[in-house]
Amino acid sequence: MIAREMLKQSLPLLVICGIGGLIAGNTLGLMVSLFKSIPGLLVVIPGIIALRGNISTAFGSRLGSAYHLGIINAENLWNEELKQNVLGSIVLSILVTLLIGVLAYVTTVIFFDIMPNPFQLIGIVLLAGILSSALLTLLTIGIIFLVFKRGYDPDNITGPALATFGDIITMLCIFGSAIIFEVIA
Amino acid sequence: MIYSWKKIVRYSLPILTLTVIIELFVGQILQVGQDVLLQQLPIFLISIPVINGVGGNIGSILGAHLASGLHVGSIKLDYKDKSMNEKFLTSLVMGVSTYFFLSIGIYLMGVLGIVEMNIGFISFVFIIIATGTVLVGLVSVISVLTAFISFRKGIDPDDIVAPVVTTLGDSFGIIFLFVFIGVVIP
Numbered sequence: 001m002i003a004r005e006m007l008k009q010s011l012p013l014l015v016i017c018g019i020g021g022l023i024a025g026n027t028l029g030l031m032v033s034l035f036k037s038i039p040g041l042l043v044v045i046p047g048i049i050a051l052r053g054n055i056s057t058a059f060g061s062r063l064g065s066a067y068h069l070g071i072i073n074a075e076n077l078w079n080e081e082l083k084q085n086v087l088g089s090i091v092l093s094i095l096v097t098l099l100i101g102v103l104a105y106v107t108t109v110i111f112f113d114i115m116p117n118p119f120q121l122i123g124i125v126l127l128a129g130i131l132s133s134a135l136l137t138l139l140t141i142g143i144i145f146l147v148f149k150r151g152y153d154p155d156n157i158t159g160p161a162l163a164t165f166g167d168i169i170t171m172l173c174i175f176g177s178a179i180i181f182e183v184i185a
Numbered sequence: 186m187i188y189s190w191k192k193i194v195r196y197s198l199p200i201l202t203l204t205v206i207i208e209l210f211v212g213q214i215l216q217v218g219q220d221v222l223l224q225q226l227p228i229f230l231i232s233i234p235v236i237n238g239v240g241g242n243i244g245s246i247l248g249a250h251l252a253s254g255l256h257v258g259s260i261k262l263d264y265k266d267k268s269m270n271e272k273f274l275t276s277l278v279m280g281v282s283t284y285f286f287l288s289i290g291i292y293l294m295g296v297l298g299i300v301e302m303n304i305g306f307i308s309f310v311f312i313i314i315a316t317g318t319v320l321v322g323l324v325s326v327i328s329v330l331t332a333f334i335s336f337r338k339g340i341d342p343d344d345i346v347a348p349v350v351t352t353l354g355d356s357f358g359i360i361f362l363f364v365f366i367g368v369v370i371p
Contacts, residue, residue, distance in 0.1 A: 003271050003272065003274070003275040006246075006272065006275050006279075007278070007279060010279060014239060014243070014279065014283045015286055015287070017238055017239070017242055018235050018238065018239050018283060018290075020238070021234040021237075021238035021239070022234075022235055022287070022291065024234040024238075025231030025233060025234045025235055026299070028230050028233070028234065029227055029230055036223060040216075042215050043209065043212035043215065044209075044212060045212060046211040046212050046215065046237075046359075047205050047208035047209050050204055050205070050352065051204070051205055054200075054201060054348060054351075058197060062188070062193075066187075066188070081186060081188050084188040084189050084193070085190075085193065087190035088190035088191075088192075088194055088197075091190060091194050092193070092194055092197055092198065092201065095198065096198070096205055099202065099205060100205055100209065103205070103206065103209050104212065107209060107210075107213055108216070160242070163241075164238075171234075
């Protein structure tokens with residue numbers, strides 16, 4: 001009977017996450033012409049999506065543990081512990097997005113006979129990383145606050161919620177910064 | 186104070202760097218298939234986050250259940266464990282039905298003209314379900330293996346299974362998709 005329970009609780013969530021994935025996929029579809037005009041851009045997509053998911057779900061999961069440890073709650077949300085967590089996530093985002101940009105450029109030059117513009121490619125990834133990091137940090141704090149207020153266990157909510165919103169927000173940020181760099185160029 | 190940003194960065198950076206490097210190879214595979222995806226079959230481009238997302242989610246859910254079961258003692262470290270096998274089968278059923286629903290949804294978007302497509306209903310649903318079934322099978326096996334191996338070594342499976350299965354889900358999702366596109370569309 002465990003199986004039936006698992007099916008009942010997870011299947012709706014899976015379908016909702018799938019629909020979230022579709023929105024992210026549609027953003028990809030909108031970017032077709034950008035992929036054609038900016039070589040190397042398609043390469044960074046899986047990395048940056050995975051990165052955002054990993055950083056923000058780890059952030060949410062740490063806040064969940066902090067809640068269970070009693071060092072953070074709805075009344076005492078913006079304290080030094082939270083600030084350290086926010087700072088940690090932002091520093092990680094900047095470092096690793098920079099790494100993604102550089103590695104994407106290098107591997108594209110090595111594996112393919114094309115020369116992407118390094119400043120354009122790394123700039124797009126970095127801008128998208130900083131934007132999505134800021135937005136998702138705010139979103140995580142908002143979700144955590146609501147979850148605390150309602151007395152839910154954050155461990156049940158933050159993982160799937162952040163993974164799904166994270167994909168959508170990240171895709172929109174890459175789309176946005178790619179357009180900004182196209183306009184500048 | 187228990188958190189410091191320096192510690193968070195120091196502990197997370199190695200695993201993040203590793204997953205990013207693997208994901209970049211996934212990105213390079215995408216670039217190889219770029220022409221197929223962008224020129225002929227944009228409908229598969231929008232399917233990619235769905236295929237990868239569902240695969241990763243199934244693996245993470247199974248992993249979380251296995252981790253809890255191992256911690257509580259309701260699951261034994263035995264590949265014949267009944268509760269583990271039941272959860273494994275449930276994951277497969279859940280995965281295949283989710284891919285079925287979503288493939289119909291995606292095709293509908295093509296019919297409504299939201300996405301460009303030139304592929305028949307049966308071929309499209311077949312490619313997605315075939316990719317999904319093989320992917321969910323692989324991800325579930327990996328999930329059981331990583332949960333069991335990490336638990337036996339005294340590492341908390343909660344920390345390990347999710348990053349492993351989401352990264353593998355992303356890479357193999359795209360590889361299997363290309364294989365089945367190649368099989369169905371000459």
